[in-house]
Amino acid sequence: MEIFARVVAAGSMSAAARDLGLSPAVVSKRLRRLEDRLGTRLLQRTTRQLALTEAGQGYHARVVAILASVEEAEDFVTRRSDRARGTLKVSAPTSFGRMHIAPHLARFLKDNPDLSFSLDLSDELIDIVGEGYDLAIRIAELEDSSLVARRLAPVHRVLCAAPAYLERAGTPASVAELQDDHVCISTRQQEIWRLDGPQGLELVRTGGPIRTNSSEVVREALLAGLGIALRSTWDVGPELREGRLQVVLPQFRASKNVGLYAVYPTRRFLPAKVRFFIDFLAQLYGPEPYWDKGLANWSR
Known part of the structure; x- marks a missing residue:
């Protein structure tokens, strides 16, 4: 199920194989085995792209929910030991991610040695649930949403x-x-x-x-x-x-209502890896972020 979900999120078997540390041949073989067991085709494969079949669409929606529940169950133990484990998948705006997230990752990973980090930079509005992200960093005047958002810093x-x-x-x-x-x-x-x-x-x-x-x-x-x-x-x-x-x-x-936010799917059973990274960024930036220091009052 995890391989299937990763293939859908990545858009290709080769990209999913790289993310999972497997060969494309292994990914293809396991997907065929999954389809054989289910007795239906989940993906339409061409030389250029993959597309979900109707059955695949319904199966994918349920698989994403199942994998989230599995992660919540595992995180119950993780939170008790108060350690972040696994892979944290984050989406962020291109320039901000390059300037104000990437330079601080070494420090965060040093404090969380059991964690690996996947950072994707894009200025497009990412579907974090559908594409399997743990959280997204957004600079916006946020509207009502089913997602949960925590304000990390003001944006001037x-x-x-x-x-x-x-x-x-x-x-x-x-x-x-x-x-x-x-x-x-x-x-x-x-x-x-x-x-x-x-x-x-x-x-x-x-x-x-x-x-x-x-x-x-x-x-x-x-x-x-x-x-x-x-x-x-x-x-x-x-x-x-x-x-x-x-x-x-x-x-x-x-607009003064624009801010820097961490956006994530749900507050319930928030994985330790997500909670730790959000707390790290909130402490790093704060209500008076370091990039505003030394600027005149018009920056406030």
């Missing part, structure tokens, strides 16, 4: 630009000037900025010479002096401290 987003751009184009004095007279760089997913200011909420429609789905491309364009961008202080804090970027219109910022 400010308008900023490189000094070279401001010398060339001038510094905007109002939101209207920002929209009418300046290049505002954003991803396709955030083409409208929602800014909280002295008069309440104001909307800015962005546009410019670059269109991208990558937040990291926006960051590089910003540093190259191509325009103004709305960035999180966790992303550009060092550049702001060093003067490579300057804040513009400091009285405006993105």
